[in-house]
Amino acid sequence: MALIPPVTRLSASIIRILGCNPSPMTLQGTNTYLLGNGKKRILIDTGDEDVPQYIDHLKGVLREEQATISKIILTHWHHDHVGGVKDIVGNKQLADKDCEVYKFPRSLEDSSDDSCKEIPAHISVQQLKDNQELSVAGAKVRIVHTPGHTTDHVVLTMDDGTLFSGDCILGEGTAVFEDLFDYMQSLQKILNIAPSIIYPAHGNIIPDPVEKIQFYINHRNQREEQILNFFSQRPGKAWQALDVVKVVYKETPEQLWPAAAYNVSHHLSKLLKEHKLRLNGEQSGEKLYEYQPNSAL
Template sequence: MALIPPVTRLTSSIIRILGCNPSPMTLQGTNTYLLGNGKKRILIDTGDENVPQYIEHLNGVLRQEQASIGTIILTHWHHDHVGGVKDIVGSKLVDKVLPLNPDCQVYKYKRTDDTNPCPEIPSHIKIHELADSQEFAVDGASVRVVHTPGHSTDHVVLTTNDGTLFSGDCILGEGTAVFEDLFHYMKSLHKILDLQPQRIYPGHGNVIDEPVGKIEYYIQHRNQREQQIFEFFTERPNERWQAMDVVRVVYKETPENLWPAAAYNVGHHLSKLQKEGKLVLLDQDEQYFAYQPGKTSSL
């Protein structure tokens, strides 16, 4: 795993600022991206809240560039992508106010699974609603919004005319992503594959220079996992199992600290297999599933 510096100039108009919030789920931290080469810039994602190091790095980049933030685009509502909004807009963590354009606007796609659109952002900060295919442009950069639900209902990626894709948490620089809805996540992966990106700047991890192969791997990996999960049940017919039982066998080579995340993904596979009539849900509350020959079908 190549070390990601706090600040990296990726191109003449793209600067990556690391969120300084490392964890097993965020890898080295959340990647945020400053776009453009003029006085007004676009910021993609904002990292976690209350991370002074991130605000200091962002502040330093803006002052060195003699630029301000005119637009903030959030790829989705998770705290490690939106938490820094209140610190950037309010500038409470730095001695001097961040260079923020007076008409700076914050954008995010609308969630369909919750009445609270983004609990991490204080209600006094206005969130403007993103639209699929919406375009944003500043001097030296332009991006188009592509709605890619699955990781979350509001997830978007951003694409450029030269084949660059900002993938948020849909595709990571290393490992695979978690998701809320496997059916929609798979559709989103195919949608991104159809875009044929030339490079991917992910929400976590290093730049992906061969993205088509990476996307195809993600699709194949999920299909392979589904086959392994289903085989776990067919080899143990009429027995009841939960997601973590499957993880202990199918994910035995995965570090145990990542098993809860794996169980989260397995749970969505189980729900999908149950909806397809391949497994039976025996206990709604405890989420026990079983393969019952005669009552369920095979892959």
């Protein structure tokens, strides 16, 4: 994996600033993107809170560009995307005094939106809408609602074929998701857009988007087949998600098994709805599943 520099000019109107928050889940860190070529700019995502190194890099870029942030667009509510909002808004060296913050709303039944904890109450967040357009001098983006990773997830497209994929598609590896059905639909929606280049929130630039998206779709379908095979080869026994991970994800580093189990659990829920698996109690608070003999592979 090629190392991502702290600051990279990607085009005349796009500068990537690395969030300086590396971890097994964020890879080298969260990629944030500064858009435009005038005095006022759009910032896509803000990294984690309280990361002075990131703020210093962002400050240096804005000073060199003689620009300020007038709009912040958050791809979704996770802390490594919204956390830096409170370090940017209100900082005269970074943002306009009337800087606008935008995020798509979570679904009404979803109680796991912790962005309110990350973004102070005095910072107003405006609700994004599907197909909404936002612009500054030198850059215009269109919002595309792509739920699945989270219910509020969005990607952003530009007229030249550029797409900012947030956590829906990564520069390395595959993404986690809250709802597999929605996620697969969102991948198809992005495939239909047919972007020419993808700038992800984690990992390097994706120069072959259609191939990458198709890989994601094929990968999920293949995983589902492997998971169903796991159960069909072990009839009459009940298993939980981590049992599946240890066999199906054996090539995955062990520290990533919890994330893999999270994904597997969503596959299991989908297969349960399709009557290909059935529930058989719980163990240590985790649901146990077994093969539904009448299902067809």
